[in-house]
Amino acid sequence: MPKILIIEDERNIQKLVRVNLTASGYKVIVAANGEEGLKLAQLECPDLVILDLMMPDMSGWDVLAALQADQKLQKVPVVIVTAAVRELDEDKARRMGAVGYLAKPFSADELISSVKHVLGR
Amino acid sequence: MERKFEILVVDDDVELASNLQDILEAEGYHTVVAHDSQTALTLSREKAFDLALIDIKLPDISGVELIRRLTKLLPGVECIIATGYASLETAVEVVGQRHVVAYEIKPLNMDRLLALIRQVVGRRQAEEALHQERNKAQKYLDVAGVMLVAIDANQKVSLINKKGCEILGCKEEEIVGQNWFDKFLPERVRDEVIAAFEKLMAGEIEPVEYFENPVLTRTGGETFIAWHNTVLTDAAGNIVGVLCSGEDITERQLLWKKMVEYRELNKLKTNLLSNVSHELRTPLTSIKGFATTLLREETKWSKAEQRDFLQAIDQGAGRLTRLINDLLDMSRLEAGVLELERDDYPISEILGSVSDELANLTRNHKLEVIVPAELPLVFVDEVRIGQVLVNLVENATKHSWTGSQITITARLDDNQVVISVTDRGEGIPTELLDRVFDRFYQAESIVSGRKTGTGLGLSICWGIIQAHGGRIWVESRPGEGSNFSFTLPVSTRGREIA
Numbered sequence: 001m002p003k004i005l006i007i008e009d010e011r012n013i014q015k016l017v018r019v020n021l022t023a024s025g026y027k028v029i030v031a032a033n034g035e036e037g038l039k040l041a042q043l044e045c046p047d048l049v050i051l052d053l054m055m056p057d058m059s060g061w062d063v064l065a066a067l068q069a070d071q072k073l074q075k076v077p078v079v080i081v082t083a084a085v086r087e088l089d090e091d092k093a094r095r096m097g098a099v100g101y102l103a104k105p106f107s108a109d110e111l112i113s114s115v116k117h118v119l120g121r
Numbered sequence: 122m123e124r125k126f127e128i129l130v131v132d133d134d135v136e137l138a139s140n141l142q143d144i145l146e147a148e149g150y151h152t153v154v155a156h157d158s159q160t161a162l163t164l165s166r167e168k169a170f171d172l173a174l175i176d177i178k179l180p181d182i183s184g185v186e187l188i189r190r191l192t193k194l195l196p197g198v199e200c201i202i203a204t205g206y207a208s209l210e211t212a213v214e215v216v217g218q219r220h221v222v223a224y225e226i227k228p229l230n231m232d233r234l235l236a237l238i239r240q241v242v243g244r245r246q247a248e249e250a251l252h253q254e255r256n257k258a259q260k261y262l263d264v265a266g267v268m269l270v271a272i273d274a275n276q277k278v279s280l281i282n283k284k285g286c287e288i289l290g291c292k293e294e295e296i297v298g299q300n301w302f303d304k305f306l307p308e309r310v311r312d313e314v315i316a317a318f319e320k321l322m323a324g325e326i327e328p329v330e331y332f333e334n335p336v337l338t339r340t341g342g343e344t345f346i347a348w349h350n351t352v353l354t355d356a357a358g359n360i361v362g363v364l365c366s367g368e369d370i371t372e373r374q375l376l377w378k379k380m381v382e383y384r385e386l387n388k389l390k391t392n393l394l395s396n397v398s399h400e401l402r403t404p405l406t407s408i409k410g411f412a413t414t415l416l417r418e419e420t421k422w423s424k425a426e427q428r429d430f431l432q433a434i435d436q437g438a439g440r441l442t443r444l445i446n447d448l449l450d451m452s453r454l455e456a457g458v459l460e461l462e463r464d465d466y467p468i469s470e471i472l473g474s475v476s477d478e479l480a481n482l483t484r485n486h487k488l489e490v491i492v493p494a495e496l497p498l499v500f501v502d503e504v505r506i507g508q509v510l511v512n513l514v515e516n517a518t519k520h521s522w523t524g525s526q527i528t529i530t531a532r533l534d535d536n537q538v539v540i541s542v543t544d545r546g547e548g549i550p551t552e553l554l555d556r557v558f559d560r561f562y563q564a565e566s567i568v569s570g571r572k573t574g575t576g577l578g579l580s581i582c583w584g585i586i587q588a589h590g591g592r593i594w595v596e597s598r599p600g601e602g603s604n605f606s607f608t609l610p611v612s613t614r615g616r617e618i619a
Contacts, residue, residue, distance in 0.1 A: 012433045016414065035567040037258070083402040104406040105410065
């Protein structure tokens with residue numbers, strides 16, 4: 001069962017992603033901030049990370065950089081979640097290991113199909 | 122075109138006077154004759170003569186006295202005295218006075234006299250031409266929209282134009298000859314400018330082509346001037362002074378300041394937009410996400426799950442509504458069109474109207490409400506004051522830890538009711554206390570570790586209390602908590618009852 005790590009500070013959005021991906025047959029772990037997310041990533045070695053860019057303290061970009069710097073984790077694909085799609089620097093995101101993005105607001109279908117797309121099912 | 126030269130001949134010898142008139146007219150001078158002093162003075166009141174040819178011995182008043190009175194009437198007139206040997210001494214006395222250019226002894230030598238007159242005319246014409254040139258030059262200076270000042274090597278003003286007089290609020294004669302630096306520069310810049318000026322005069326530095334400094338005006342005010350300078354040199358190339366053109370940029374500076382303020386505000390507004398965008402998309406993501414979750418046919422959700430998702434949608438919709446209301450209120454307050462529906466209310470009723478909302482907000486905190494029973498009625502818009510209370514309590518929950526106490530108190534103070542919302546949270550750093558009511562300003566919360574909301578809540582509170590004629594303020598100690606208080610006007614009816 002593929003393991004997905006969600007790093008997201010908004011409780012309702014954590015829940016939204018968790019219930020849908022769980023129902024689609026994934027094992028989901030949730031972190032409420034970047035620091036916790038990195039710890040869980042090292043511990044659990046997920047198959048995919050869903051990462052909110054706009055978070056307090058450690059931003060999504062910082063998390064991306066930390067994942068890239070970690071030999072064990074740099075190959076883990078990341079789907080970023082952002083509210084400011086127009087300002088998103090896609091090249092930078094790709095360079096830093098992102099394989100796709102979800103723009104807020106997104107539907108359950110968009111979420112599930114992008115995950116399936118990345119995990120190849 | 123050259124004007125005709127005006128000559129007055131004063132002689133009681135009618136024939137001689139008439140002869141003189143003929144000869145002078147033939148020379149091209151306009152000539153008028155008087156046979157006594159009184160007539161001469163009467164004529165002088167009507168016409169500005171250039172030259173008066175005066176016999177020293179006249180029937181009514183003496184020529185000497187006539188000259189005195191005549192030159193009073195016509196400050197520009199010049200006189201040639203005609204005299205016989207008998208009065209020579211008197212005549213010699215008069216010569217050397219400013220207006221008397223020569224004397225001729227009778228009988229008159231016409232050639233000599235004419236040569237003398239030509240000489241006077243020639244000189245006066247040259248002087249007039251020079252004067253006109255100077256007037257023209259002054260006009261050029263005066264037409265300039267900038268202030269022009271020439272300062273000589275002794276720091277004295279040698280020239281100023283009309284605009285310069287206007288800016289300084291002084292007359293030309295009050296400026297020319299004065300020490301420029303002592304009289305017209307504020308003390309705080311004086312030494313520095315003098316030092317630069319002296320170096321410039323010594324040829325040690327090139328003139329700074331552009332600089333800005335203030336000048337002192339008559340009223341003691343300061344006007345900000347942008348200067349352009351050039352050095353003045355004599356024929357040998359020695360530096361003898363400096364010519365400065367100055368433009369009043371007080372207004373420009375004000376505009377600049379306004380623009381900076383505007384930019385600040387704009388930056389805050391841009392922040393607001395990006396905050397609003399984020400604040401809108403977060404609840405919208407809940408609404409869209411959970412609605413589409415429920416709509417998916419691939420998954421069957423339990424009743425409890427369905428209810429849970431619907432609650433998340435409802436919460437998202439509530440958050441959106443509050444956000445939109447805040448934005449509308451803010452724009453109403455900015456436009457000054459916030460309408461109040463005021464009436465007399467007891468404080469307890471206002472609190473009661475928002476009690477559910479307060480209870481919901483403080484479900485993770487301990488809320489304590491202390492309202493004495495004997496408070497007078499307040500004359501307010503109940504809904505708006507309820508909104509202020511909700512905003513302040515919500516603010517308190519954001520900035521204090523779960524389980525900590527939030528207290529609402531009301532008391533009577535100097536015929537106003539003061540309501541306070543006190544938390545035991547993180548408090549506000551002293552340097553930020555002034556800013557918390559600013560539009561769009563957001564303090565980062567340590568408790569939640571982020572900036573939440575739009576930064577509008579407290580400025581809306583401020584606007585609503587202002588609209589009621591009240592006051593809102595904050596006291597805070599970092600690490601101990603914050604206390605927001607506002608005053609409400611007591612109802613006049615309430616006072617009568619009391």
